Amino acid sequence: MATSPHTDNHALTAQLARQQRLDALFVNATRFFAFLVLCSLGGILIALTLGAIPSMKEFGLSFYTSSEWNPVTGEFGALAPIYGTLVTSVIAIAIAVPVSFGIAVFLTELCPKFLKKPLGIAIELLAGIPSIIYGMWGLFVFAPWFGDNVQPWLIEHLGSVPVLGKLFTGAPIGIGMFTASLVLAIMIIPFIAATMRDVFSVVPDLLKESAYGVGATTWEVMTKIVLPYTKAGVVGGVILGLGRALGETMAVTFLIGNTFNINPSLFTSGVSITSALANEFAEASNELHLSSLLHLGLILFIITFVVLSLSKLMLMKIDKKSGK
Structure with missing residues (x-):
């Protein structure tokens, strides 16, 4: 019907x-x-x-310029935690970015097909390991080995170098700013490498094959074709790694030494904002102590916000130049 x-x-x-x-x-x-x-x-x-x-x-403003931190006398300053946070994060990023770039290039351009999937899965598994596991491994395995085998060599060969030698002086105790930075780098490498691998893999094969066809090397293809095409994703991966480095708590707490001081030597103990919060938040003895810890948390929030904003502005500037 x-x-x-x-x-x-x-x-x-x-x-x-x-x-x-x-x-x-x-x-x-x-x-x-x-x-x-x-x-x-x-x-x-x-x-x-x-x-x-x-x-x-x-x-007042003296909180940002003082490195004194004494709960007994009620004197608190954020300079030492800010210094430790920035130094460890910058060193970690400086180590992790080139290593991650090399891993991503190998996985997308040079790796044999039968190895691509196992290595990719391994990278993703490393990214999923809890930070406390990295901290325990760093404290009980890496720090003793580093203090016995690497730090003495660095102190002997670099300690006498003008200016640079100040970074590599002190006792080879294993733990310290540099050790915490190295473990942070190991932690963030999987995040950055996995992101770079994913964005590199979306580049059209036609672009790369055209470059190879006119005689470009792998390095030229990556720097002149792939990186300009994927710059937003690459910067996003780096910022993702930097965000984890800035906010990492347990691994840094295990390895940095947790001493409120500022020393040019990377082998001395130090403190970061997150390690200070982890160590003292549960034991805050009075309102001023607790408020100072919350103040540190606010500073970390602002640092992260500023880093993200600067990265966004950098991307906008890059896009504007590429448009011209």
Whole structure:
């Protein structure tokens, strides 16, 4: 039995109305989730700021210029944790980025096919290892070996070099700023390498084959074709690794030495913001001590925000130049 045109129009209208309702629900749901992220971010910032107010009132700007940290006398300064956080993160990134780039290039361009999948899985598994495992391995295995075999050699051969030698002086005790930086680099290499591998693999084969066809080397293809094509993804991977390096807690706490001092030598013990929070937050003896720790958390939040903002501005500048 044939349906009337009126019935067909009514069904189409109902179906269209249902699709519009579902589309509106989808749009509003995504808008809500995006707004929820902003609210969470703002809530964290407000909570840290409110908690840090007593410390701000008590110490003012001297909190950022003093390395004194003494809960007994009520003297607190953030300079040593800020210094330790920045130094360990910068060294870790400086080591991890070229190593990750080499791994990604090998996996996408040079690796035999039968090895690509096992090595890719191994990289992803390394990224999933909990940080406390890295910290325990670093404390019980890597630090003793490093202190017995590598630090004495570096002190002997580099300690007398003008200017540079100041970085490699001190007793070879294993733990310290440099050891924490090395383990941080090992931790973030899987994240950066996996991201670089994924973005390198999306480059059209036609572009690479054309470059190889006119005589380009693998290095030229990677630097002149692949990297310009994937610069946003590469920078994103580096920032992902830097974010983990800045926020890493347990591994750094195990290896950095947890001493509130500032020393040019990378072999001496130090402290980072995260290690200070991990060591003292549960034992904060008074309101000023707790407020100073929350103040450190606020500083770490701001440092991370500034790093992310600068990376975004750098990407915008690169895109603007490439457009010209």
